[in-house]
């Protein structure tokens with residue numbers, strides 16, 4: 001899709017048509033399906049949603065302010081805790097912003113390592129997202145068990161590489177923290193070789209599953225116009241049929257060296273969002289295979305980069321990547337001191353949630369849980 | 385519970401084994417009661433932040449919390465008796481956490497999982513982050529870590545089971561649910577002008593004992 005003129009958008013007003021009884025329900029902040037601490041104030045006419053107000057802030061942890069008080073390096077571990085499924089891609093987005101600010105060059109080998117870790121992150125994020133979505137549909141256990149089984153394999157790799165399962169604080173400005181452990185790439189190769197079978201298994205279980213089709217097709221539709229106007233990114237945008245992937249349009253890192261396709265949906269419903277994630281995992285496997293094949297030897301840090309006394313010159317920079325959930329960007333202003341003057345995160349989860357009401361209006365209350373699940377958010381990133 | 389049952393009635397281990405060899409099973413009410421309680425803990429399906437993902441991982445195939453009799457995470461506090469505070473408690477969320485705790489059935493337990501739940505963790509500087517949930521509700525087991533690994537949660541779980549196992553049913557050490565006077569509900573803090581009101585629950589977070597200086601010759605020595 002080409003550029004769409006920006007129109008101011010107002011959600012359609014749906015009036016109660018029953019006997020005038022409107023029931024207001026607070027779903028959350030503790031609700032088994034809200035992915036943490038999130039509240040939706042839903043107005044219902046019978047089963048039908050006529051209004052939905054998201055309420056944020058139950059996990060507001062002052063990430064941005066804390067980052068402005070500490071050194072540039074000190075907020076690297078905090079980025080791990082933004083989207084806690086994707087610490088390595090968060091690292092990358094932040095490192096990219098600082099590298100732009102400080103004019104650092106990332107060596108070849110480090111770029112390849114970054115791609116490998118980012119694509120592994122994408123696979124485990126999408127697998128978990130599908131698992132949670134099915135959990136919310138009532139498939140209690142099996143798909144999520146399968147997803148977490150695969151996730152554990154990836155976490156084992158991360159643990160060996162970074163020392164931590166989830167909070168993988170690994171990237172540094174101008175490269176990566178440490179050289180790959182001996183034999184690590186071979187392990188990645190073996191595990192990646194097993195992924196197609198896992199995706200086949202998930203697809204055999206779900207793709208033509210009647211319940212999934214009945215509950216997900218035509219439900220929670222997001223139109224391409226609204227998606228573009230609201231700034232939606234990531235799998236949600238592509239499920240609506242808009243061809244926009246920052247790996248393709250921005251070529252950050254070395255993504256222009258890999259052949260991969262950008263899967264697109266054409267209905268923008270929950271089912272398409274499920275399907276896009278499955279297809280993206282398959283593409284990620286392709287990228288991983290190419291990256292493992294081509295990774296060169298060499299240094300992993302820009303020699304100009306320094307840990308102590310790191311003071312980028314006065315200026316501003318915005319670094320962004322295609323995180324598994326969409327565009328993750330860091331906007332930094334440097335005043336020449338050792339801590340950023342302004343530090344702002346552009347989180348995909350929060351912005352993708354802005355169309356939640358539009359997708360839910362007129363749907364049944366039971367569908368709200370599914371529509372919300374198909375957005376794939378993490379509250380650490382929504383509230384920050 | 386009649387007085388005397390449970391307390392001070394432990395069967396001598398040697399005698400128990402000897403009788404067991406003869407096919408006689410001897411136990412006490414408290415052993416049987418605690419054995420039942422410790423093996424049927426029902427945690428609440430309740431996550432707050434990053435640590436919750438490790439809590440979920442603990443219930444999944446690799447770590448399999450089901451082995452400990454704690455398989456079923458209940459979506460409602462009415463059906464749960466273990467609250468795992470898995471993640472950062474913000475001041476906006478703290479009243480909800482205390483309310484959920486109040487709604488749980490006795491006997492009930494709390495595990496504080498991770499640095500944030502214990503002390504505010506890496507976000508302690510934040511104006512909106514509670515510096516530890518034990519300021520408002522009693523915590524039975526604390527797990528350090530950011531996030532603690534699933535093994536650590538399992539260890540906390542076993543620690544809690546050991547704690548339950550050792551509880552006498554009578555006397556001053558008896559569990560809260562057997563004490564008619566004990567309080568199982570705590571005041572829910574409200575958002576005040578600057579902070580939560582009250583800032584702490586004095587029943588579970590007592591004032592530190594005042595420092596006594598100069599009265600004790602040994603201390604001053």
Ligand code: SF4
Nearest residue numbers: 434471498499500530
């Ligand atoms: S202790 Fe660490 S992992 Fe756990 S909630 Fe806090 S920041 Fe997240």
